[in-house]
Amino acid sequence: MTAYNTHILVCGGTGCKASESELIKLNFKNQLAELGLDDDVQVIHTGCFGFCEKGPIVKIQPDNTFYVTVRPEDTKEIIEEHLIKGRKVERLLYKNPKTQEQVTESKNMDFYKKQVRVALRNCGFINPENIEEYIGNDGYSALGKCLEEYSPEETIQVIKDSGLRGRGGGGFPTGLKWEITRKVQADQKYVVCNADEGDPGAFMDRSILEGDPHSVIEAMAICGYCIGASKGLVYIRAEYPLAIQRLKTALAQAREYGLLGENVLGSGFGFEIEIRYGAGAFVCGEETALIHSMEGKRGEPTFKPPFPSESGYMGKPTNVNNVETFANIPPIINKGAAWFSSIGTEKSKGTKVFALAGKINNVGLIEVPMGTTLREVIYDIGGGIKDGKKFKAVQTGGPSGGCLTTAFLDTPIDYDNLLAAGSMMGSGGMIVMDEDDCMVSIAKFYLEFTLDESCGKCTPCRIGNKRLHEILVKITEGKGTREDIDKLRMLSQVIKDTSLCGLGQTSPNPVLSTLDNFLHEYEAHVDSKKCPAGQCKALMQYVIDDEKCTGCTLCFRNCPVGAISGEKRSPHYIDQTLCIKCGVCFEKCKFDAIKIV
């Protein structure tokens, strides 16, 4: 029997779980038990593999075979063919879309080739619910090293030398933040992990907590040791049940192993971590707002200074870092500052995790060295634009970021370059848009988000963004004027200059960056009352081309409101008074007979 010592890794990330990866795991277990192989083959759920587009993913070790889009009914074939007969199940292997060749191992796939995994090093490799596996991969050795060999000052120096900057968006040097908090005298200090990931389209923090919760716990303990805090708090979104459950499991295991508690590893240093739940407010990603929320209040930001490092949670010095920042700490301690700072660009060291989504072939979670270009990310890793369409823009930095055009494709990605290009790093959401996306509508979409999420404390954000939104609605309805475009720009500048917190100050960015890069689209809406992308419903109609229509009745049968009429085998007609512009006919027609005018 060759099955001895085989591991079946089934992706247990949220995306794959939604595609029944739970049932896949169960099927494997049951079928292995029936064959009496359950002692030889271990089946485990791992964190996200990153290649969400091809999920659910199943990886067989030790030969590293990487199966994609596995269905629950495929498990039997994998066991019989791969495990027993030693033949790979070819139809489940990844096929390189360019060469049509089958690729068996992930390291040979374009999606993984250019990636360097530091923060995601364990995601998809270990069982996140088993502390032994984390320890087996150098886990907690960084904490041990700090407690035994380094003083807090020396540890902080390592982090400073590494050049690590905050991964939550701001990019503030992490070592410096720790040093400032260390220097403040107080009877109690706090370490806070910001896991309130609110950017729509960004899911790296959740994936780290789901796939490698111990790395965050270890880093928080190291931070506590450095700044002199005995208490840590993780502020996590209540909408992330799986991450919460895995974090709870990990905390209990760490306590059991003496890695948390009154006397960590017998060093005399005491550290404990509690979980606090967010309740759905984007502004709580801002550290002062987050602290107020942890105190049971409305999550409204307050003026800085005082910075949380002086007066934070319960008025005590508090060091707030984001999940991905923490996940970088243990490898920096283990491998040294020089190793970390050898990756990346001059001012942005290390790697960055991006959630690649939108109109791209390979949606997923990726980690690349700082300085990688957008072109490499979108075309090499992302596999280019879906359905062979034309690239139009990539939106980075979430609702606070901006849309970048083809002109920026060869810009190396780092904090400073993205800012200079009119966008920002943000937490790492990267949404790719194609020729069918209307940039005015995209700006409107982000403003809707800001409107919902503005805490209402200061006027420019609360009222200014509402006015911006109203103007954008007017333009997308074909009622805009040239003056409206000028007003958008002026109002955006005022909001930027006069808002209190980061949310308000950056909220007009989607408007400003689309105005800068896609002014012609605004002008088309205003001057000729046309939406070049054919997205704005008020500015378009679906009509049937008599010459192309074969009268197949497919559109007629699919129209949800009965707006289409016509005899079989003769051209059909759309009644514009009934049409709700849902676009079903356009998608269904096999003869390109339906046009947008």
Add this chain to the structure above:
Amino acid sequence: MPKIKLAEKTVELIREICAQFNNQETELINVLHQVQHKLGYLPAEVQEVIAKELNASVAKVYGVVTFYSFFTMLPQGQHPISICMGTACYVRGAEKVLTEFKRQLGIEVGQTSADGKFSLSCLRCVGACGLAPVVLVGEKVYGRVSPQQVSKIIAEYQDGCASAQSA
């Protein structure tokens, strides 16, 4: 909003939850999470009890409840439907899916259907961007949903019980 009278049992439950958190005002958000988990929503009458137990003003409790999108003052439908309006879902057509749900159910976002079966809401990113656009019914995730699939999804829940079939 019509006034409701809370059963003694419910009041007792709220008191117990507050006591678990030592009646600390700073634990308000944790208390609200627990109470909503048990009762399904947080009507004004419930907030009054919580305020009293935590020795906080009703205004403060109301202020917090209405600040966070996770808390609701209205009862949810038997099958809460949430459409992801994160950017990834948006660019892959979530708006069209939402419009279709609104049209077929005859309700707006934030409302519950007359028979109490469905309520409709939007949420920001469930993080399953590979499956965009995504719709949640209760805890079940439907991926790559097109407007044409909407009637099928609703039908799955019309008979009162969800079928075990996947989307």
